[in-house]
Amino acid sequence: MTATLLVALRPDGTVISPDRDRVVTFDREGRLFTYFRRGLTYRRDLASRLYVRGKAPGSPDIRWWRPVAGDEARSVVEEAYGLAAQARSGAADELARRLDDEILRWTWDDLARQAEAYRAAYPYPPSILPPDRYLSIVLQATFGCTWNRCTFCALYRDRPFRARDAAEFEEHAWAVRALLGRQWPYRQGLFLGDGNALALSLERLEPLVRAAHRVFPGQDLYGFVDLYTGQKSEASKWPTLARQGLRRVYIGMETGDDELLALLNKPGSAAELAEFVALLKRSGLSVGLILMVGAGGRQYARRHIQASLAALAAMPLDRDDLVYLSPFIEEPASPYPELRRRLGLEPMTEEEIERDLAALMAAVRDLGLRASRYDLRAFVY
């Protein structure tokens, strides 16, 4: 029996599957996007690095991306393009056109050269995105984080904080558009990076927002903000940005327990956050709140869950909002390991963290809210 070639000519990509064990997806530039092969899923990022989805030996059954390098990466990528080449014989109409114009023009070396376009667009690579924004277009209005002193965080320790002016920002946006090519209309919104771009004043943000819309018309806006600077912004900033296309603001809440928050050296309190969230909601925005499960170790585990649930219950949240639960990963380059040793905090095992995460997830959903997992290891851009 001969296998039947399955093809999907989607607006945002081309899917080719010669049999049930292999499914390859290319973007509208013809670059490999994902390749499912005999139970393993590979993903190529915008810098042409290849990742495979899997789990670390001995860890809970949670899957994230592991880099694939060198000859192994080349062989997987060339195999995926080989399937496209096989599909060319007998192909007609739109499939033949896409194979010729988009997909089969790429070689391994051409794809590798995408890393240069990526570095030109992003001198500092995007460090993280919320999971619902993995397919957004990152535009870096700022580099780094204005605060950069939370004890657990090493996301931006490689870069000093700096805001781009409108001209530099627009040049960057055009470089990102060149990198994405024909794929850009199918990305999902614009994410203003880095750590807290929305901390900029309205006066500084408005020209950047106009430039973003000039380069990427019709795309909504998203971004992180920290409570400390967000709260100090003029109140009129938020409804103005909502009118200009801002849809959701993401805040690293971390915990509803004020003592634990102070220990993590994050400014603010649960009460201040509730006030700020109410302001954002009145302004027509939705929020994404990120909680960390496992920070503070066993000593803080119970109170973290209880205080976080109480803090969420006190906020005017609805089904437009997202609550993210992030398993705590001790970052060796952060001050946290030293703090843990000094205070004698007992680290939770991965199993304990996963158990608490599942319990908190169920409890947040019982509040009628949308909750999901936010794993730093699952981020690929």
Ligand code: SF4
């Ligand atoms: S957690 Fe957020 S506010 Fe704190 S240092 Fe990291 S990016 Fe900045």
